[in-house]
Amino acid sequence: MNAAGHSDVSDSLKVVVGVAGGIAAYKAAHVVRRFKELGHDVRVVPTESALNFVGAATFEALSGHPVSTTVFDAVDEVQHVRIGQEADLIVVVPATADFMARAAQGRADDLLSATLLVATCPVVLAPAMHTEMWHHPATRDNVATLRRRGTIVLDPAHGRLTGKDTGPGRLPEPEQVVDLALAVAANPAHFRRDLEGARVLITAGGTQEAIDPVRFIGNHSSGRQGFALAEMAAQRGAEVTVIAGITDALPNPLGAEVVNVVSARDMAAAVERHAGQADICIFAAAVADFRPSQVADSKMKKGKSDDALSRIDLVENPDILATTVKRRASGELAAGTTLVGFAAETGDADSSALELARQKIVRKGCDLLMCNDVSGGRTFGSTDNVGWILSKGGEETVVPLGSKFAVAGAILDAVVKARG
Ligand code: CTP
Numbered sequence: 001m002n003a004a005g006h007s008d009v010s011d012s013l014k015v016v017v018g019v020a021g022g023i024a025a026y027k028a029a030h031v032v033r034r035f036k037e038l039g040h041d042v043r044v045v046p047t048e049s050a051l052n053f054v055g056a057a058t059f060e061a062l063s064g065h066p067v068s069t070t071v072f073d074a075v076d077e078v079q080h081v082r083i084g085q086e087a088d089l090i091v092v093v094p095a096t097a098d099f100m101a102r103a104a105q106g107r108a109d110d111l112l113s114a115t116l117l118v119a120t121c122p123v124v125l126a127p128a129m130h131t132e133m134w135h136h137p138a139t140r141d142n143v144a145t146l147r148r149r150g151t152i153v154l155d156p157a158h159g160r161l162t163g164k165d166t167g168p169g170r171l172p173e174p175e176q177v178v179d180l181a182l183a184v185a186a187n188p189a190h191f192r193r194d195l196e197g198a199r200v201l202i203t204a205g206g207t208q209e210a211i212d213p214v215r216f217i218g219n220h221s222s223g224r225q226g227f228a229l230a231e232m233a234a235q236r237g238a239e240v241t242v243i244a245g246i247t248d249a250l251p252n253p254l255g256a257e258v259v260n261v262v263s264a265r266d267m268a269a270a271v272e273r274h275a276g277q278a279d280i281c282i283f284a285a286a287v288a289d290f291r292p293s294q295v296a297d298s299k300m301k302k303g304k305s306d307d308a309l310s311r312i313d314l315v316e317n318p319d320i321l322a323t324t325v326k327r328r329a330s331g332e333l334a335a336g337t338t339l340v341g342f343a344a345e346t347g348d349a350d351s352s353a354l355e356l357a358r359q360k361i362v363r364k365g366c367d368l369l370m371c372n373d374v375s376g377g378r379t380f381g382s383t384d385n386v387g388w389i390l391s392k393g394g395e396e397t398v399v400p401l402g403s404k405f406a407v408a409g410a411i412l413d414a415v416v417k418a419r420g
Contacts, residue, residue: 013040013185016083016119018092018112019059020099021049023162024128028093029054030174032062038178043083045069045112047099071111080111084118089185091178092116094128094171095153097139103151104142122188124152124181131167152184152191155234155255173251180231180254183405190409194416196237201278202230202256203271203285203320205245207264211312212296221286223247225342228404229282230256232412241278243270245285264288264317271320275333280415282340283321283366290314325365338419340411341366346375354388354396361390367418368392370399370411389414 015035019028028044035042044059048069056067071080084090092099092112099112103125108114116123125146133139134156143153154177157170171177184191204226208216226242227250234240234255241257245267252258259274261267264287275281293313300309321341327333343360345353357371372387389397389410399410 013088013182014086015040015042015181016087016090016115017042017044017063018090018095018115019044019046019050019054020092020094020096020112021047021052022094022096022128023053024094024171025050025053027171027174029058029062031091031093031177032059034174034178036062036064038182043087045083045115047110047112069111071108071114073111080108080114081118083111084115085120087115087119087121089121089181090116090119090123091126091181092124093126093174093177095125096127097129097133097136097142100125100127100139100142100146100153104145122152122181122184123150124154124177124184126154126172126177127156127169128171129156129169130161131165131169134169147193150188152180152188152235154180157251157254172254176231176251176254179403179405180235183228183232183403183409186403186406187409190232190405190412191235193237195233195412198233198238198279199277200230200233200238200240201243201271201274201281202226202233202240203243203245203267203283203287204230205247206286207245207267207288207317208262209264209288209291209317210295211292212298212300214299217288217291218246219286219288221245221247223250225404225407226282226284227253228408229284229411232405232408233280236412238280241274243267243274243285245287264291264320268318268320268323271324272327275324275327275337278337279334280338280340280419281324282411282415283324284342284370285320286344287320288317291317321364321366329365336419338368338415339366340368340370340415343369343371344374345371346373357388357390361392366392368411368414370407391418 017032019025032042042063043065044063044067059067108117146153156168157172158168159170161169205223206219206221208218210216230240230242230253243259259270261270293315302309341364343357345356347353353373361369369390387399
């Protein structure tokens with residue numbers, strides 16, 4: 001495993017970072033840097049217009065390799081063929097509307113487009129453009145063509161664009177691009193578009209249960225597993241809504257609509273509103289089982305005669321997964337809705353983590369249960385994870401140690417299989 005915990009890509013990869021001509025080209029420098037920090041060999045291939053935004057010297061210094069834009073440089077090395085043939089992964093950041101149009105047409109009129117035509121490795125495009133361009137039917141068609149051919153076209157982030165506009169079209173954060181691209185390189189099959197048209201609801205993160213205006217009961221959930229599931233489901237073609245509790249200041253998952261909540265009851269209410277429109281519900285959140293029975297209006301003080309701070313009475317929170325299972329059983333939700341639970345287990349004196357998970361899938365009544373073995377403090381906030389996927393039919397799949405994306409891929413594969 002390397003320093004950042006990307007255990008599913010243990011070897012140094014030959015990564016080509018293509019850069020097309022858009023203002024977000026400056027973020028390509030961060031992408032190059034991140035790949036280098038993770039120990040990969042990076043070759044930057046900008047388009048001619050990308051160099052209007054960032055100079056070749058920057059990319060040469062960061063990558064440690066010369067940079068050229070045309071097939072007529074180093075002709076003796078036939079580099080328009082060699083770079084593509086040798087690459088383990090190609091990431092184009094930013095992929096502009098014009099670049100995607102050229103890629104969709106199979107043009108080979110500069111070094112980057114020629115490299116794409118030669119490559120047989122995974123290709124990831126990170127689009128950035130104005131919202132109107134992203135929504136234009138020409139771009140939609142080009143994206144659909146590229147995806148149909150197996151190119152991974154990431155969804156752009158939603159947010160502030162150059163100038164005053166806001167909307168989808170922003171380049172995802174460099175770290176998001178690198179993490180997703182490495183997940184694609186590790187297992188391209190996890191990104192096939194087998195959830196096209198499916199509506200997926202995912203709970204993620206932890207909940208906070210207020211004690212008074214400044215204190216709460218919370219937990220260590222980072223939200224990373226739920227967000228990785230959301231990004232991968234979106235990339236597999238699903239329409240994704242995430243009910244996000246408290247997370248580790250993560251950027252919103254690409255391609256997903258996010259509903260932010262704080263407490264278990266907020267999360268329960270949001271799930272109740274959205275579950276009816278979902279085909280698949282995945283409950284990855286770490287929901288507080290209890291909350292203080294009363295929330296003080298003003299900050300509670302220690303040393304008061306009632307000593308209220310030293311004894312906080314708790315009441316049980318709604319079990320969101322169990323409630324959703326009941327709603328399906330009563331016909332409020334479609335019978336075909338697939339419900340996936342999570343369990344974090346350490347095992348105890350009587351039972352192993354796996355045995356506890358077997359009991360939990362029966363008790364909760366969900367179709368699939370992802371059980372994380374969290375003995376020894378693993379999982380919370382870490383980038384790695386281990387466990388089993390149990391099905392209500394009794395199937396048990398070991399999920400080997402891997403990144404959150406590797407686990408997300410195993411879960412979504414199990415969901416697709418369970419839905420037939
Ligand atoms: N869950 C939920 N609402 C709750 C508690 C849990 O939706 N109030 C969901 C979690 O998101 C997870 C699954 O239920 O998918 C199992 O959570 P876990 O905390 O392991 O289950 P509990 O029933 O609380 O079991 P335990 O006694 O082991 O804590």
